[in-house]
Amino acid sequence: GAGVSQTPSNKVTEKGKYVELRCDPISGHTALYWYRQSLGQGPEFLIYFQGTGAADDSGLPNDRFFAVRPEGSVSTLKIQRTERGDSAVYLCASSLGPIGVSSYNEQFFGPGTRLTVL
Amino acid sequence: GESVGLHLPTLSVQEGDNSIINCAYSNSASDYFIWYKQESGKGPQFIIDIRSNMDKRQGQRVTVLLNKTVKHLSLQIAATQPGDSAVYFCAETDAGGTSYGKLTFGQGTILTVHP
Numbered sequence: 001g002a003g004v005s006q007t008p009s010n011k012v013t014e015k016g017k018y019v020e021l022r023c024d025p026i027s028g029h030t031a032l033y034w035y036r037q038s039l040g041q042g043p044e045f046l047i048y049f050q051g052t053g054a055a056d057d058s059g060l061p062n063d064r065f066f067a068v069r070p071e072g073s074v075s076t077l078k079i080q081r082t083e084r085g086d087s088a089v090y091l092c093a094s095s096l097g098p099i100g101v102s103s104y105n106e107q108f109f110g111p112g113t114r115l116t117v118l
Numbered sequence: 119g120e121s122v123g124l125h126l127p128t129l130s131v132q133e134g135d136n137s138i139i140n141c142a143y144s145n146s147a148s149d150y151f152i153w154y155k156q157e158s159g160k161g162p163q164f165i166i167d168i169r170s171n172m173d174k175r176q177g178q179r180v181t182v183l184l185n186k187t188v189k190h191l192s193l194q195i196a197a198t199q200p201g202d203s204a205v206y207f208c209a210e211t212d213a214g215g216t217s218y219g220k221l222t223f224g225q226g227t228i229l230t231v232h233p
Contacts, residue, residue, distance in 0.1 A: 004161070033220060040126055042207045042223030043162065056220065091161050095219070106152075107221065109161030 002026065004110035006092050012116045013082055021077040021113045025094030032075050033107060034059075034067055035091040043091050049075060050097055082117045089114050126205065128228040137195040137231075141208030141224045144189065148210035151184060152221070153193045157204045165193070165206075195229075203231045 005024040013019050025032050030051055035043035045059040049069045057067070064082075069075040079086055093107040131137050143151065149170045154162035168175045168182045168191075175182050181194040191208050205228050209221040 031219070035221075040226075042209070042226055043221070045220045045222070048220050059220075093161075105219065106164050106167070107219070109154075109163070111159070111161050 004092055004094050004108050006090075006110040006113050008113060009111065010114045010116075012118065014118050015082060015084060017082050017117075019079050019082055019115065021079075021090050021115070023075045023077070023092030023094075023110060025073065025075070025092070026108055027073075029094035029096055029108075030072065031095045031097030031105065031107075032069060033093045033095075034075070034077050035093065037089045037091055037112070039088075046077070046090075079115075082115075084117050087115055087117045126226050126228050128230065130230045130232065131198050133198065133200060133231055133233050135198055137193075137198045137202070137229060139193045139195075139206050139227045139229065141191045141193075141227075142189055143191060143208065143210045143224060145210055145212065145222065146186075146189070147212050148222075150211050151182070151191050152209045152211070153180075153182060153191075154207045154209060154223075155202075155204045156207060156226070162207060191224075198229075198231050200231045200233055203229055205229070 007022045032049040034046040037043040047067050048056040052072045064080045067077045089112040091112045093109045095105040095107045152167040153165040156162045166177045166180050166182050168184050173184050179196045183192045205226040207226045208224040211219050211221050
């Protein structure tokens with residue numbers, strides 16, 4: 001079946017511009033995560049959605065970053081006033097949810113969006 | 119995880135050899151540990167996971183060992199193949215706590231398999 005898809009695959013923008021990155025999770029997955037991966041490093045957590053609500057946004061670096069998931073499926077990560085330090089690969093993952101007390105649900109990752117801020 | 123430099127550990131093996139990739143984790147409260155494989159230009163791909171109440175788990179050609187005493191995790195790949203060449207990451211999560219299953223990734227290891 002279809003996996004997690006992300007668009008665009010590459011985004012080049014200028015410093016100060018606004019960008020939107022889209023994630024289409026696997027159908028039926030209620031949990032959705034955004035991660036950011038810098039060159040040579042492992043992914044770092046940004047935000048987690050359970051359904052439509054952001055249950056944990058503790059990983060967002062500052063208020064320039066915002067994410068929504070209005071209908072509990074597709075999610076959009078929005079970055080305002082982009083800076084060169086925002087350049088990274090932005091990964092989306094989805095899993096069956098909710099997370100139980102004693103269970104772990106495998107997270108399926110998309111291919112990522114490579115963001116380059118010039 | 120803590121941030122790391124640009125120079126990931128590397129492991130080079132010959133096709134057919136066994137590979138062992140190591141990882142140190144930091145959170146004693148983590149209750150699941152997962153190994154991911156990431157090929158160039160792709161997202162991480164799940165390999166195998168292990169719960170904190172276990173010390174060994176086997177999959178197809180892969181074995182994960184967990185040593186909670188020293189907070190150490192290893193991934194063993196049997197009969198390594200060129201298609202196994204990738205970056206391997208360990209990850210931990212506190213699924214039963216307040217982290218909602220979010221993953222904390224460790225330092226990656228670049229595995230190169232020579233034919």
